[in-house]
Amino acid sequence: MILRSRLIVQGAKQKKRRLGIRLCRQYQLTWTQKKRGSLESKGTMLLRDYLNEFELDWAQAPVRSELIPKAALKGAKILLIGEQAELQKAIAWSFFAWNDSDRSGVRVQSASLENGVLKTEIAGAEHEMFRPEEADYVILTGFCCREANLDAAEAISYLKHFRQLLETVSALQCRRVLLLSDGRVYGKLGPGFAASEYEAGKTDPCGPGYEAQYFLQAVESMLAAFAREKGFAFQILRTGMMYGACIPVMEHMAAQLARKTAFGEPFQLTLSQEKTSYISIHDVLTAIQFVLTKCPENKIFNVSGLASNASAGELAILLYQNFPEQCRVTMHSEAAEKSDTERPSENKQMAIPSEGSGIWLNTQLLEHYGFVPQVSLEDGLIILVKSLQDTGEVFLFDNTYLGKLEKVQKILLGYLLEIDRICKKHDIKYFLAGGTLLGAIRHHGFIPWDDDADVMMLREDYDKFQQVVQQELPRNIFMQIPETEKGNYNPFTKLRINNTMFATEFTGHFMEMHNGIFFDVLSHDRTGRHKWSQKLHLMATMLTRSVVFNKWGNTDIKGGGAHPVICKIVDHVKYLIPMRLALWAQNHALTFFKNKDTGYLYDGMGRNLKRGAFPANWLSEAVYVDFEGYQFPVPKEYDKYLTYLYGDYMQMIPVSQRRTSHSIVLMDLGEYSDYRI
The missing domain is CATH 3.30.460 (Beta Polymerase; domain 2)
Structure with missing residues (x-):
């Protein structure tokens, strides 16, 4: 004791x-409710009025990342086109987050092609409509992380429609057209091989499992060809297998394992050395804005999450370590699986299919331009599982x-x-x-x-x-x-x-x-009674504390804020000031108004010094x-x-x-x- x-x-x-x-x-509006139609806003729109805490987290990720130059999005008009309504909605919220934080005047609309004409509607909250030809950026959601289980007729029909769409988009004169794609475009990759943007994986026109590769390649090639012919700027962002809380995604390995873990359903896995790149919706939304505002045009970029390349076994281990009671996994080797095929299949759990597995992305190019993913695979899976469990408890990493x-x-x-x-x-x-x-x-x-x-x-x-x-x-x-x-x-x-x-x-x-x-x-x-005395007292406290702290840590006094010149001068002379004198000055500044009833206090010792004075009562x-x-x-x-x-x-x-x-x-x-x- x-x-x-x-x-x-x-x-x-x-x-x-x-x-x-x-x-x-605070946030109880569900995704299903939001899908029923556009949301209306009276006055200033705040995302927290519309989104639950998981959705708000990923919607604000680009703003929090500090990777996006906000000036580039000031007053921007974003046009979203594609069949993935949920993904479009998520992208829209991430752009609207700038209006929350900075009143940037960003406007987002979704559009669909009907009889050769783009029909638009507001994506997210009400704002003044703009015409498609006024759009600054066009984002095509394509088949990014969407099941591409189309038969030949459906695929041909889609590509014809996509060609018509590109004809229409090419006439808009926007700054850039961004197409979302994913790593399945590389086909099959060899063990331990991470595909760069312009490298090719293995392919087999007659083999099963390559349908998504050919379809995504056709979509990407068509965009590039139209861009060259029509002379507009484009970019392609290839993501790892996307996952996230409160947003529907394709049934890839990580999504299925997370769902089964959330509900305690048993499953079995075959161990494999194949690694797959995954990415949280947080980093997808940030990468979209980063590529549009900071990367060169007419290029392809790969993106995956932080520490997010994993095999099926590594996924299972991550889930088991964090949810040992719910993760009911059985793992065996490929040799054991072949042996099991010769035995009766009674009481065996269904092995999980693995669309998109084995696609490991090399993301060095995007990182070279400064992109830094924020959410690790482990954190992302924890968030996903807990959002699925929906216990009503405040979220915490256990x-x-x-x-x-x-x-x-x-x-x-x-x-x-x-x-x-x-x-x-x-x-x-x-x-x-x-x-x-x-x-x-x-x-x-x-x-x-x-x-x-x-x-x-x-x-x-x-x-x-x-x-x-x-x-x-x-x-x-x-x-x-x-x-x-x-x-x-x-x-x-x-x-x-x-x-x-x-x-x-x-x-x-x-x-x-x-x-x-x-x-x-x-x-x-206590601090001064008047604004001018409070400001002087605040500055004196800040400077003396900075001298003590930076002498102690042998670091530089940051030169920003309202008095950069003074900070720079003090930084140069701080080593000439004895620590005993610096401590005396700091304590004298803190207690300068000690015996004066000024009616105001300040947090001179703590982290809230810059917030200034507050009433003593x-x-x-x-x-x-x-x-x-x-x-x-x-x-x-x-x-x-x-x-x-x-x-x-x-x-x-x-x-x-x-x-x-x-x-x-x-x-x-x-x-x-x-x-x-």
């Missing part, structure tokens, strides 16, 4: 799943932190109870702070993926806390401040557990420093709320305070980013690996 608190959590409360707080499920996140949170809760005991004993007012406060209000406990805890105090309470805490803490907890440890220059108090390791990417460079599991205690200090009174089954104090004006910190604080971070908030590079819980309160 590392802390003195002896309170015991009631069994029912202990079993409460904090991941299941349904009030956070494989975070080497399986130790829940244990870390229990230790932090023990910290919090000890802080509460000390503060009550000495009449010290404190509040839950930062993400801990947000978790208390939104989840009634820790944010499911959070790995730290914070409390905040006013300066007078903070000083009092520092005076008494060392006498009150158990011996195995160390109060880490510059005065108690040489080489530590944090502006706030950290409490660390002895004989543990919890080093961040930054503190991991200072192994002589105490790097145990930590809990942060911060002061909110927001922290004048505390109320108690539930946090992991206990009652802890939060500001009575928590709504105003959290809005100041996070804006719409009830909106959670994207699904694919719900891993821990700190980059912990070294972790060892020591004797507390089975800690219980």
